[in-house]
Amino acid sequence: MRIRIWNAFASNNSGSYVIVGSFPSETLAAEVASELLEVAKAHSAWLANYDPAPVPPSPLAQYAKRHGVPYDDAELGEDWPQHSSSDHPDVWAIGHQVFVYSDYTITMPRAIGHVMYKRGGRVDTEVDHAHHPLVAVFEVYFPWRDRSTIDIPARVQDIIDALCADDGALTRLRVTGHAPAWRGVVAGKPAGFGDGDLTIGAVFDDLCAGFMGVATAVQAAGASLRVRVSEAYGEGDPLAFLRPCVPPTRHALVDVVLEELGLAPTNVTKVVAKARGIGYTQAHEMVQHPPVMIVEGVSLARAQELADELRVGNAVVSLRGATK
Amino acid sequence: MIDVPAQFAALRRFPMHGALLLFDRDTGLNVLCDGPETAALRPMAPRVVQFGITNHCNLACSFCSRELDAASGWTADTAFAMLAGLAEAGVLEVAFGGGEPWTFRGFAALVRRLHAETPLAVNVTTNGLALTPARLAEIAGSYGQLRISLYDDNDWRARVAMCAAAGARFGVNYLVTPARLPGLEATVLELAALGCRDVLLLSYNGRDAALHLSAAEAADLAARVGVLGRALPRCRLALDVCWGERLEAVPRLFTKADCGAGAEFIVITSDQRVMPCSFHHVALPARTAGEVMAIWRERQELLAAPSRLPGCARLADFGLAPMTERDRTSAGRGPRATLARGNPGGIALGRKS
Numbered sequence: 001m002r003i004r005i006w007n008a009f010a011s012n013n014s015g016s017y018v019i020v021g022s023f024p025s026e027t028l029a030a031e032v033a034s035e036l037l038e039v040a041k042a043h044s045a046w047l048a049n050y051d052p053a054p055v056p057p058s059p060l061a062q063y064a065k066r067h068g069v070p071y072d073d074a075e076l077g078e079d080w081p082q083h084s085s086s087d088h089p090d091v092w093a094i095g096h097q098v099f100v101y102s103d104y105t106i107t108m109p110r111a112i113g114h115v116m117y118k119r120g121g122r123v124d125t126e127v128d129h130a131h132h133p134l135v136a137v138f139e140v141y142f143p144w145r146d147r148s149t150i151d152i153p154a155r156v157q158d159i160i161d162a163l164c165a166d167d168g169a170l171t172r173l174r175v176t177g178h179a180p181a182w183r184g185v186v187a188g189k190p191a192g193f194g195d196g197d198l199t200i201g202a203v204f205d206d207l208c209a210g211f212m213g214v215a216t217a218v219q220a221a222g223a224s225l226r227v228r229v230s231e232a233y234g235e236g237d238p239l240a241f242l243r244p245c246v247p248p249t250r251h252a253l254v255d256v257v258l259e260e261l262g263l264a265p266t267n268v269t270k271v272v273a274k275a276r277g278i279g280y281t282q283a284h285e286m287v288q289h290p291p292v293m294i295v296e297g298v299s300l301a302r303a304q305e306l307a308d309e310l311r312v313g314n315a316v317v318s319l320r321g322a323t324k
Numbered sequence: 325m326i327d328v329p330a331q332f333a334a335l336r337r338f339p340m341h342g343a344l345l346l347f348d349r350d351t352g353l354n355v356l357c358d359g360p361e362t363a364a365l366r367p368m369a370p371r372v373v374q375f376g377i378t379n380h381c382n383l384a385c386s387f388c389s390r391e392l393d394a395a396s397g398w399t400a401d402t403a404f405a406m407l408a409g410l411a412e413a414g415v416l417e418v419a420f421g422g423g424e425p426w427t428f429r430g431f432a433a434l435v436r437r438l439h440a441e442t443p444l445a446v447n448v449t450t451n452g453l454a455l456t457p458a459r460l461a462e463i464a465g466s467y468g469q470l471r472i473s474l475y476d477d478n479d480w481r482a483r484v485a486m487c488a489a490a491g492a493r494f495g496v497n498y499l500v501t502p503a504r505l506p507g508l509e510a511t512v513l514e515l516a517a518l519g520c521r522d523v524l525l526l527s528y529n530g531r532d533a534a535l536h537l538s539a540a541e542a543a544d545l546a547a548r549v550g551v552l553g554r555a556l557p558r559c560r561l562a563l564d565v566c567w568g569e570r571l572e573a574v575p576r577l578f579t580k581a582d583c584g585a586g587a588e589f590i591v592i593t594s595d596q597r598v599m600p601c602s603f604h605h606v607a608l609p610a611r612t613a614g615e616v617m618a619i620w621r622e623r624q625e626l627l628a629a630p631s632r633l634p635g636c637a638r639l640a641d642f643g644l645a646p647m648t649e650r651d652r653t654s655a656g657r658g659p660r661a662t663l664a665r666g667n668p669g670g671i672a673l674g675r676k677s
Binding site for chain 2: 002266269
């Protein structure tokens with residue numbers, strides 16, 4: 001059973017926050033990420049103590065003081081997540097980069113950026129209070145020393161196929177309505193000057209899981225990556241510059257669409273809730289006005305399996321070629 | 325009985341469509357549980373009743389939605405009997421309005437009695453003019469939240485400061501009109517500085533074209549709300565349900581396909597009628613809790629109809645399509661647009677984004 005908690009008298013108005021720092025070495029990035037994660041956990045736990053009230057200095061204040069960075073608990077306002085779906089802000093490292101993210105907060109302390117500079121890094125990006133989706137663009141490079149000995153187009157194809165498999169990050173973690181996109185080198189068409197061998201764009205709800213999923217697939221192919229993050233503007237496709245996707249996946253990608261709810265809507269709703277990993281109420285709202293997209297960009301086998309589950313009580317389900 | 329985590333087991337239960345809501349009237353804590361075990365649940369009663377305890381008011385606002393010549397038919401005992409019966413049927417909260425609730429003789433005693441003898445959360449929307457520290461002390465610990473309506477002539481700064489000084493749990497209702505839009509940030513930030521920690525932005529429902537926001541102004545409001553959301557220190561900003569999708573750029577806690585009028589909440593007027601919302605033309609007589617519940621159960625289709633007043637979220641284009649920019653300009657932004665008089669109304673509580 002899913003449980004959601006809120007206060008009765010008003011709703012909150014919050015956005016997401018992400019800051020990206022880059023460091024001279026992967027070792028240092030990993031070290032800073034580890035420290036920041038520890039502080040994020042401790043500071044969230046400290047703020048969660050209502051009775052008795054938390055006693056300063058906070059873990060963040062102590063950490064900031066250790067690094068000679070200004071931070072005063074007296075300034076504590078809406079600068080830390082209070083109603084996020086996570087217990088604490090996410091912190092992780094990929095290569096030379098460190099990411100700090102909260103899905104739901106007014107803002108976060110300036111001290112985080114200060115620490116990044118103090119530790120020898122710099123802030124690549126800070127997106128403060130985003131209401132639109134966060135768009136990630138992954139620039140993938142194969143190392144110069146290996147380029148003459150490996151088949152880069154084949155490896156690019158491997159990365160894309162792995163990410164677009166039914167258990168791949170671009171399938172499992174994608175946000176409905178924001179299809180991922182990519183542009184990679186193919187045989188006879190090398191990357192342009194300054195371009196990566198492969199550029200992947202994606203929108204994830206769970207930034208940490210999504211980023212790490214992409215990084216794992218890329219690193220498994222022997223490549224490294226750099227991530228750029230921005231907030232989408234308006235309702236247009238933020239990844240249009242990467243479409244049509246090249247190279248196409250080796251396997252077909254299919255969308256599953258519920259065309260008519262049929263005579264057993266409760267059962268259909270339960271299947272939708274399970275397939276989407278959402279609660280019953282949310283699934284119920286989702287299926288009220290067919291046609292509605294149930295899943296996007298899965299393999300034909302997975303699409304047929306799900307369609308069979310959905311076709312209870314004469315529900316009408318169609319399979320459509322996925323947008324790429 | 326559906327099992328819930330032990331820390332929530334003592335909370336009052338309210339079945340919803342496919343979900344179970346747990347509610348603590350003392351803290352305002354809501355816990356929404358959903359899953360296969362709650363799939364068969366359906367509501368047994370409206371969650372909130374907005375109650376017009378009297379039609380008397382110590383202000384006379386031009387934009388007031390209530391029928392000015394409606395009777396004030398409640399006594400403290402009949403109102404208590406009605407609300408106790410509705411609480412027994414499953415209602416979680418009552419939101420008093422009117423008229424001005426504090427012009428009802430014995431209102432503080434009624435609030436205390438409802439808290440002592442029923443499980444209802446008791447909320448009050450007021451213009452605050454009759455509020456005093458003594459009255460706040462009388463109802464301390466017996467109410468959920470006070471909502472103070474902000475007008476140009478109810479000395480709202482003093483009202484807000486008094487509530488803050490008394491440690492009252494309160495919020496402010498602020499009707500957003502084209503004339504008020506440019507000063508929104510200044511007003512809300514001043515409220516926060518005075519100690520207000522909860523601001524509900526209301527939309528106008530009615531036939532005065534000068535008080536409706538155009539599509540461009542609604543987009544402007546959404547942008548301003550976004551900025552305020554970042555700027556406000558420890559202050560909640562909420563939108564009433566009548567805004568519907570006009571402010572879709574503003575994130576909501578939950579997406580809702582309907583405002584909930586007539587289903588999630590109903591209005592009981594001072595002359596003992598049931599309405600889907602304060603702005604509705606449907607008004608069915610009901611003198612007892614049993615009659616109210618029969619209407620709620622059996623007249624769902626009628627209660628789900630849109631209001632005829634422009635501004636209703638159930639109307640196509642919110643009923644504003646004929647109101648072009650020229651219409652609105654020609655309607656003028658004279659004295660009526662300045663909101664020179666205030667109505668406490670019963671319209672705000674139970675309406676949240």
